[in-house]
Amino acid sequence: MYNLNWFSQIGLQHYLLLSSALFICGMAGVLLRKNAIVILMSIELMLNAVNISFVAFSHYQSKLEGQIMVFFVMTIAAAEAAVGLAIMVSIFKRFREVNIRFFERLKG
């Protein structure tokens, strides 16, 4: 029974499938949603999906480097959230709105 084995024996493939599915969720959020905060959240979702694949490779190849990369990704994600939310606060002060349709024409 090949099918049953696929469900009961978890390998690298399963984690990579889950990771790519989560990444696609996040990408759909970035592409489809109009609320800028939800777009930032979807970016966090994509970063988390990448973290899953890093840790999965690190586990199945018995190397710790993947986990170090996860540290770096987490730090970048926190920094990105801080800057993104600061920009959102600034935009909300100016436009009273966080829907990206209302400030798609920005001038420098």
Next chain:
Amino acid sequence: MISDAILFWILAFLSLSAGLTVVMIANPIYSALALVMTMVSVAGLFVTLGAYFLAGVQLIVYAGAVMVLFVMVLMLFDLKNEVYAFTQGLLTNVVKLGCLGLLAGLLAGTLVLSSYQSQEIQDKVVAAADQTKALGQLLFTQYLFGFEVLGILLLIVAIGAVALSRSRGGTHHV
């Protein structure tokens, strides 16, 4: 082995459904709460992969700090369509009480189980401590440069975030 598979499928279902909820649901507050659920299940996936320290960091940094930041900024925005964000009713109250009961049962179960210290659990704790030590050594020797750069980046970001949110909204003068 079969328990690992069951745990993986539960966590995969939780993270995928919560991730879909983040994208699908109209209310941003609900998306933030669903994102917290995703983070927690990703931390659980890290535990199934044996990355115990990263699971802790994931919970503290993402589910703790980053998501609190998101929710606080959402609260700041005073969006009009958030009026119905927090419903009241018999069903929701029952669900809330059920969650409280689950948490109480989980805590009681953990306390009871922690009194049985088996050799297997001891070995796992020692292995996790060894892995965390190796991770720290790698981070502070081979990847020291990246670590320092990240420290400087965080400093810049902290200053930049304060400066950005104090500004009056850029170049648009009406």
